[in-house]
Amino acid sequence: MAAPPSSLQAPLIHSDDHTDDNDLELALNKLESYLTFFGFCQYSSLKTVVSWLLFFIIGVIVPVLLIVFPFCSDCSEYQIKKFELQILVSQAVVAAISLFFVSHNLRKYGVRKLLFVDHYDAYAVMYRQLYIQKIYGFFRGIGVWLLVCFLLKTAREATRVVYEHHSSWWLSAAILVASLVTWAYSAIVFLTGTSLFNLVGNLQVIRIENYGKILERDLDVSVYIEEHMRLAYYLSKISHRFRAFLLLELLVVTACQFMALLQTTENQGIINFVNTGDFAVLSILQLVGITLCLGAAAKISHRAQGLGSVACRWHALVTCDSNDASGSGISIDSKNMEAAANSMSIDNSESEFDSGDFVPFTVHNRFASSTSSYQKRQSFVAYVQSNTSGFTVFGWIIDRMLINTIFFIELSLIFFVLGKTITITLR
Template identity: 30%
Template sequence: MDMEPSTNCAAAGVASGGGNESSNYLNLPLLLQPSYARSKSSLSDELRSFRMSLKWCALDHSSGIGKFISYLMFVFLTVFVPIVTSISVQVPASVLSTDTTAYNLLVQFPESGLAFLGFFTLCCFFRRYGLRQLLFLDALQQDTTFVRRGYTRELDKAFRYLACILLPSFFVEVAHKIIYFSTVKISLPYVWSGFPLNSVMFVMVLGSWVYRTGVFLLVCVLFRLTCELQKLRFEGLHKMLEGCGCGCGGDTIFEEHLRIRKQVSVTSHRYRFFIISSLFVITVSQFAALFMVLASKSEKSFFNSGDLLVCSAVQLSGFFLCLLGATRITHRAQGMAAVATKWHMSMTCAEQQGKAIGDVSSCQSCKINNESDDSDSSDHIVIRVSEQHPSTFQMRQALVSYFQHNTKGITLFGYALDRGLLHTLFAFEFSLVMWILSKVVVLS
């Protein structure tokens, strides 16, 4: 699962001094300790929660046995269980709704489709990068203490977002499945009629739902975590521009922005297939559900359409999590031009103010010399201006031009994922809703 190159760099930003050095070292988070550059993880590793979660979700690809179990569980919970459930369920004639089976099939396809996208994405990531390289942990040695402390907090909060989406949906799903399997009848060939098929199928369906939902949301959480790291780096670059007296030159700021821009581009290339494919699956499933619900004349209840509610909530929550992380990075990248322009203006004004002070002092000195010489000629007045470096102004101007022409953050095949693209997506989705409503009105 991990291809972790060992490094010997010492973590920057660790404050040490006197007798408090050892105590400060023990109190620092792991990402801020010099011993962070290692090839193996310790028990206090912040990635331990990720690795444990991957093992419990049968997504451990660090060994051949782990890969075999992972693929086996994926086929069983994503393909086998939904197919068996759809075939074996029989809705009794006493139930008034006739759309229960159709709604159930409509839910199974997008859930399995998103799970396939998430599983395929994770497999590619673990095979090519590994978990540490996927989260850019090896590159943290070049970051400031502000970035590393912020990323440590984001690592701690990563699974809270997953739990905030998964747990409420799980409770609603459990309530729905209890009602569902207490009403329907499960029948399979070559199975004894007295066997508790409903109870077994209830457990299998819940396990399948947790697995499929968890795989999709896990990729969304990983993408958001990567976006938060880049956002912290943009904030650190912002602080570099604001701290004019910190000694950071334009070349240092340029190199830092190049490093951030490269990692943002890598993030865009890694996740663009997942984002676009998820958007397609979610759009098709949502509008198919909308068309089916509006066109059906049967009574809607929690029994027959509860799955649609849970499925839609999970899909939209996970996708909005991705969009929120991407747009925040893009807006930070687009705002750097304004910040750099302000920095350039402040530095130029400070230089001009220093130049004006130098002019006034020179004039006063010359005036005194003229009075002592009793001369009215202005040819003897010499104004000494403090030596300036035009190259510094030109470097800042070039840096501002660079920021103005490099404003893209997260991109999808060259299109920046910003407000403009979100407005376009909203207009497209709204047009589809209006088209579906028009078809439903015609059919009714």
């Protein structure tokens, strides 16, 4: 049985309406069922073996058989095997990275802790409707992008089946269905991993954007500092859990695009939509996934870095509206100051990220009572301004400037590949 929430864990806003609680629970259950269906929830050894076995059969073995063994007499005219194998390797690697890291985090933390949506979480009570919208937006995003890429893939496979001459139309239909099913499975696994990271980032953005509403409440400054420390702690845990995933996906996608660039430029034969159309489909799919990841990381960093201006604006408004007289200088004992500083520190070691939930600091009443309201607000603003990092990858902050550089490099490679795979003939 779960322990009851402490005073610091209790919601800042209470609500008697249990309908939203049920809706949020239903949305989380649907998300967990979806992840279980596609093999991400590997909570036991049996589920792990079955999940990876299905991945290798559907995502690797069957596509290899379709590429290596020709089922028609003139397949070589409409199929370049080295292109097909490279596309298969690229698609399988990014999907395997997604499956490995997401399943690892789910096995270690579970769905609710991975999303930082707990029954005793104050934010889950305050913003549960926004949480529900983001969770269902997760499904819509996967469906839309999968549909776009699936239509392109279907057009390419159908065109190739028409040009190739198999022994029977039943064999052609079977090959078409097998190609689409294996591709769709790998694409769903890859998009699920990137979309889940995007969902985690969007839920944290909700917390950060609504931090100003907490400042509007007449609470002690220590409560504001505690909530900011909670946000910083969650961002640190997200960075720790997903930094390797984001870095590997980015490196693999970039390497795949460069390999596609080299393969298409050195090829001496005719390049058209039939024999290299999968390059276009793969490039669009990978670009969408990386954009979801980098966009979420940059949005987290941008919102977190904006908390300094929010705190300054709040401090200015409260100071101008206050009728208190200016306080005189107050001497603070150095031992009390050191004790307060130690109580507010958070251990950012590797073991801390893998440990339990957030542990709030203890407020020293004597230190709080001996400090004026203005001085406490001033120290709070200084603290927020000096702790605005965001999503980091081994110390590097993923911000908009870095995102713009990466995005335009990837986009230039994508357009080059599309230009090589789509041929327009004017008569």
